[in-house]
Ligand code: BF8
């Protein structure tokens with residue numbers, strides 16, 4: 373009973389709440405993880421297949437068991453097909469999220485978007501121009517209508533290339549053309565992956581993996597990029613603003629509402645309702661001091677980026693925040709919401725509400741949001757949450773929140789630099805900043821919560837590598853206190869000097885997981901300014917604690933775009949050494965970047981530093997030995 377939970381997580385709030393949950397006799401993701409051990413070795417290696425009903429089949433990699441499935445698929449084919457389907461699921465998730473935003477944009481344009489509006493008309497016009505929509509003399513809503521139409525077409529376009537590839541460096545685009553992996557319609561690439569991986573279609577593991585890159589690129593330069601851009605148009609392009617992180621952002625004397633999921637369409641409306649004078653007055657009439665909205669996971673990141681809304685936790689904290697007994701309501705949209713979460717909520721007074729027709733959960737009340745009803749629905753939910761305040765029992769908020777700054781869109785970063793990426797390039801050329809790393813992705817109970825993110829980030833910034841982060845990695849780094857200007861004392865002397873002069877932290881919050889495209893767009897801008905390819909830049913990516921299919925898609929579009937990427941957890945590919953060798957070595961000659969897998973963040977930092985110094989050397993810049 374004296375367990376300290378230091379093996380499960382480095383986050384103090386999580387350790388204390390795990391203890392509380394143990395006393396409350398609820399179970400968490402960590403308990404369920406233990407019940408699954410040992411994991412199936414065939415599945416871990418990617419060697420099991422259930423793509424048809426002649427199976428399921430598995431390949432025995434070591435013993436005298438089968439080397440082929442019933443259809444004859446061998447280890448290479450099965451591993452490549454399984455990886456392909458992971459990428460397809462991830463690309464589909466981001467892209468469908470993007471499509472939902474485009475539909476809201478279309479409704480706003482038609483005058484049906486009650487409560488939604490165009491917040492960034494400059495970006496609306498920029499994106500419209502990229503899609504060939506004429507903007508001169510047109511009203512904003514007409515531009516929005518034509519842009520929404522063009523974006524909807526982009527999902528199923530018959531054209532040979534996605535429009536937003538125009539932002540990628542020319543060398544990269546030529547490379548994609550020569551490899552025949554230029555992404556076409558967003559839906560097409562995912563649909564084609566499902567086709568290729570059906571029994572009896574693509575049985576060449578290399579061509580399957582090439583299509584995996586094409587499918588992932590349709591996410592990174594298509595679905596996710598549309599999601600990020602349209603979110604900015606509808607809700608505003610982020611600018612730096614102060615916020616706070618960890619479970620201490622919950623307030624003992626206020627009604628606490630948590631939003632969980634990914635799509636800002638619901639959470640933005642909930643925020644507006646929480647800020648309405650009527651709702652605040654209602655809360656006060658119930659004895660609360662106000663209404664406190666906080667986020668978890670990526671819908672939290674969306675609100676944090678645009679409004680400074682505080683972040684209660686990342687993926688592995690989503691159940692724990694409920695154990696505070698301080699949450700009146702959790703409102704979810706979709707993705708990364710564990711179906712067991714209502715079981716934890718049932719131990720407390722928290723109301724659980726699902727909002728999307730495509731994401732329903734056991735133990736949740738379903739209230740469907742549409743652009744037409746969103747405003748009223750959000751008010752009704754907030755009212756219900758306020759009324760639930762009186763049902764609170766014991767409240768346990770065991771920590772104080774940590775200060776952070778969020779909101780670093782590419783526009784904000786370039787703005788802070790004086791309007792061009794030039795000063796950043798100068799700092800890189802002068803060696804004050806050695807390079808940059810994107811640290812992204814999830815938590816995973818296989819890895820001590822936040823340990824991978826925080827350790828890797830610490831080592832990189834102390835070696836003068838600027839870190840930009842997204843998703844649950846970004847929340848881990850906020851909880852660790854890396855995201856305030858004062859954190860520059862943790863950085864090496866060069867990074868300290870540059871960040872100090874600009875008044876920015878050494879770790880920049882770039883947003884949610886779809887916002888990984890902001891990293892691609894910034895990398896492209898740097899490469900274009902230098903007249904080189906993305907793969908020539910002293911940059912790297914890392915997903916130290918990834919778990920999801922979406923993270924697989926992100927990793928693959930990073931690598932296919934030329935960004936060397938270090939994964940913490942091993943993907944299920946070790947059943948085929950041919951696939952492993954291609955992903956970790958062969959891709960260097962094909963797309964100029966590879967994956968590495970390194971669960972130890974100290975070693976991952978060495979790999980990234982080495983990569984960055986090698987790229988500096990190749991560019992003729994000074995290089996340190998690592
Ligand atoms: O899209 S980082 S656990 S919350 S998948 Fe999920 Fe992973 Fe978090 Fe955001 Ni991204």
Ligand code: SF4
Nearest residue numbers: 421424427429441443
């Ligand atoms: Fe077995 Fe082949 Fe069917 Fe997969 S596709 S389950 S390997 S028969």
